[in-house]
Amino acid sequence: MSSSETIPDNTAPRGPWAEVFFSLLRSPTFLVGLGIVLFWVACALFGEHFAPYDPLADDIINALAPPSGEHWFGTDQIGRDVFSRVIVGSRDILTVAPLATLLATVAGTALGLFTGYFKGIVDDIVSRILEAFMAIPVVIVALLAIVALGTSKATVIVVIGLSFAPIIARTVRSAVLAERELDYVAAAQLRHESALHTMFVEILPNVIPPILVETTVRLGYAIFAVATLSFMGFGIQPPSPDWGLSISSNYGMIGGGFWWTVLFDALAIASLVIGVNLAADGVQGALND
Amino acid sequence: MVFLGGQVLPGNVGRAILGPFADQRAVDALNHSLGVDRPLLTQYGSWIWNFIQGDMGTSYIFRSPVAPFVLDALVNSMKLAAVAFVLVVPIGILGGVIAALNLNRPLDRIISLGGLSVTVLPEFVTGIILILIFGVWLRWLPISAAWPKDAGFFMQLYYLILPSLPLFLVLFGYIARMARSGMIEALDSDYTRTAVLKGLPWRTVIWRHVLRNALLPTITVIATQTGYLIGGLVVIETLFRYQGIGSLIFTAARGKDFPILEAGILTIGIVYAVATLAADFLYSVLNPRIRLGTDQ
Numbered sequence: 001m002s003s004s005e006t007i008p009d010n011t012a013p014r015g016p017w018a019e020v021f022f023s024l025l026r027s028p029t030f031l032v033g034l035g036i037v038l039f040w041v042a043c044a045l046f047g048e049h050f051a052p053y054d055p056l057a058d059d060i061i062n063a064l065a066p067p068s069g070e071h072w073f074g075t076d077q078i079g080r081d082v083f084s085r086v087i088v089g090s091r092d093i094l095t096v097a098p099l100a101t102l103l104a105t106v107a108g109t110a111l112g113l114f115t116g117y118f119k120g121i122v123d124d125i126v127s128r129i130l131e132a133f134m135a136i137p138v139v140i141v142a143l144l145a146i147v148a149l150g151t152s153k154a155t156v157i158v159v160i161g162l163s164f165a166p167i168i169a170r171t172v173r174s175a176v177l178a179e180r181e182l183d184y185v186a187a188a189q190l191r192h193e194s195a196l197h198t199m200f201v202e203i204l205p206n207v208i209p210p211i212l213v214e215t216t217v218r219l220g221y222a223i224f225a226v227a228t229l230s231f232m233g234f235g236i237q238p239p240s241p242d243w244g245l246s247i248s249s250n251y252g253m254i255g256g257g258f259w260w261t262v263l264f265d266a267l268a269i270a271s272l273v274i275g276v277n278l279a280a281d282g283v284q285g286a287l288n289d
Numbered sequence: 290m291v292f293l294g295g296q297v298l299p300g301n302v303g304r305a306i307l308g309p310f311a312d313q314r315a316v317d318a319l320n321h322s323l324g325v326d327r328p329l330l331t332q333y334g335s336w337i338w339n340f341i342q343g344d345m346g347t348s349y350i351f352r353s354p355v356a357p358f359v360l361d362a363l364v365n366s367m368k369l370a371a372v373a374f375v376l377v378v379p380i381g382i383l384g385g386v387i388a389a390l391n392l393n394r395p396l397d398r399i400i401s402l403g404g405l406s407v408t409v410l411p412e413f414v415t416g417i418i419l420i421l422i423f424g425v426w427l428r429w430l431p432i433s434a435a436w437p438k439d440a441g442f443f444m445q446l447y448y449l450i451l452p453s454l455p456l457f458l459v460l461f462g463y464i465a466r467m468a469r470s471g472m473i474e475a476l477d478s479d480y481t482r483t484a485v486l487k488g489l490p491w492r493t494v495i496w497r498h499v500l501r502n503a504l505l506p507t508i509t510v511i512a513t514q515t516g517y518l519i520g521g522l523v524v525i526e527t528l529f530r531y532q533g534i535g536s537l538i539f540t541a542a543r544g545k546d547f548p549i550l551e552a553g554i555l556t557i558g559i560v561y562a563v564a565t566l567a568a569d570f571l572y573s574v575l576n577p578r579i580r581l582g583t584d585q
Contacts, residue, residue, distance in 0.1 A: 139520040140554060143542045224411045228524055231413045232539065247417060251528065259421050266417045270410050277409045 023286040030282020036275025044091040053081035055088040055241040067260050074260035085241035086264045092236045096153055097222040103161030104168055105215045112172025113199045130166035138163045138225050146234045156235050160225050164218050171214045175207040209287045216280035227269050243269050359552045366522055366533035373453040377460045385468025408462025412524045416455040452529040456521050467510040471503035512568030519557050
């Protein structure tokens with residue numbers, strides 16, 4: 001940093017990011033979280049190559065077999081191998097949740113930049129509307145949207161993305177409110193740069209850290225929401241081996257003692273959510289240093 | 290701040306229902322939950338008018354008035370939510386206070402990290418794991434929340450423990466974290482130092498000076514979690530096959546039974562508004578500064 005003060009250097013912005021990167025590598029919380037997430041990403045990408053069985057192949061004769069050497073996690077009610085299903089089941093949730101988060105981030109950042117930059121009446125109106133949106137639980141919004149639009153992965157992405165956008169917008173807005181008082185924004189305005197240019201080219205790069213933190217945190221919540229919607233039957237549809245969906249089709253039988261049909265899926269969701277949250281915690285720590 | 294900043298929008302339906310003293314967020318929430326379903330203003334107006342008079346319309350599926358279904362379900366949900374709240378508010382606050390008093394010691398780490406981990410897990414995941422542990426393996430608690438017909442108060446309570454636990458876990462983390470940070474701030478403040486320096490016993494300082502200030506933000510968090518709790522109820526009631534408002538809405542959504550769906554969501558909106566209002570009221574009772582602020 002000290003060199004950039006004496007010598008004007010175009011590559012100066014790299015300095016802080018490299019610092020963040022190295023402090024991430026030193027954070028055990030982040031590394032553990034990242035490890036868990038990468039494990040599931042690997043399962044999502046290459047799962048079918050190392051899963052012992054076809055996750056969709058039924059085998060009625062061996063239905064509801066308890067865990068054994070042959071079926072590590074047992075089989076479900078139509079004899080599908082639970083271990084293979086848990087491995088491949090990461091795929092849909094790891095497609096839908098990040099896409100929903102991406103949508104939320106893009107929409108939320110744009111909204112936050114506009115409301116924070118223009119302040120005044122625009123800000124008041126949009127902020128009130130966003131607050132009203134945030135007051136409604138995601139599950140209820142999703143229920144209504146899915147009744148209206150029908151169930152599909154796209155609906156889930158849009159519903160979760162738009163439900164989370166106001167939260168990201170709020171974070172971005174408060175960061176922009178602080179940034180817009182700084183001299184470089186006044187300089188851009190004096191140069192007669194357009195409002196769009198000032199927002200996206202001047203201010204945006206300076207509010208990346210809070211956006212990054214909010215995005216990683218939201219990813220955890222998106223996984224939470226996708227899993228919940230799948231469990232409710234409003235998300236990912238059969239025959240996908242998705243975890244939430246598997247739990248919803250098997251939990252009716254746990255009274256009969258068939259615990260293996262739901263336990264491993266539940267643990268898979270739990271590990272993924274905790275992994276993402278640990279990583280998010282690490283990112284937050286690294287950026288706030 | 291929100292209480293003071295709440296601007297009255299003229300001609301606002303939610304405002305008309307809730308009265309001039311309602312919190313802005315609550316009115317917005319109600320307006321939204323109303324407006325989602327009924328774009329036609331006149332239809333909407335007459336429906337609201339009927340709703341106020343207790344007529345919630347007729348169910349498409351059951352061919353009978355909606356009101357009894359919604360009210361029964363609401364009572365059931367409130368029982369469940371009450372059990373969860375009665376458990377989580379004192380324990381959550383206690384957890385946060387203990388964590389703050391043991392700042393950065395192992396006990397604090399355990400409470401903070403444990404609270405955070407269970408908070409981020411979906412309710413149905415913790416629910417399934419709890420069912421497996423207490424219902425299937427240990428057989429201590431029933432796995433369904435549907436109690437026998439003539440069950441008394443304690444029997445009902447017994448059936449509600451397991452369903453309320455996942456809600457408890459999610460809320461525990463939030464409440465404990467807020468209580469903890471409120472405590473840390475209050476412990477660090479000048480008035481606490483003054484109280485200690487003027488020779489008050491530590492116990493009195495904590496009870497009279499620190500706790501009262503530390504718990505203010507916690508109350509707000511508890512109120513905002515009501516909305517969250519309602520979302521959680523939909524999931525938990527489905528998981529435990531419990532006849533509450535959440536499962537009613539869920540069934541109505543699946544069956545496209547719009548009168549029940551609308552009545553259920555409006556009821557939730559009202560409950561949410563009342564909860565927010567109650568929290569604002571409690572907040573102003575506990576914090577004299579807000580009351581002075583409104584007078585000016």
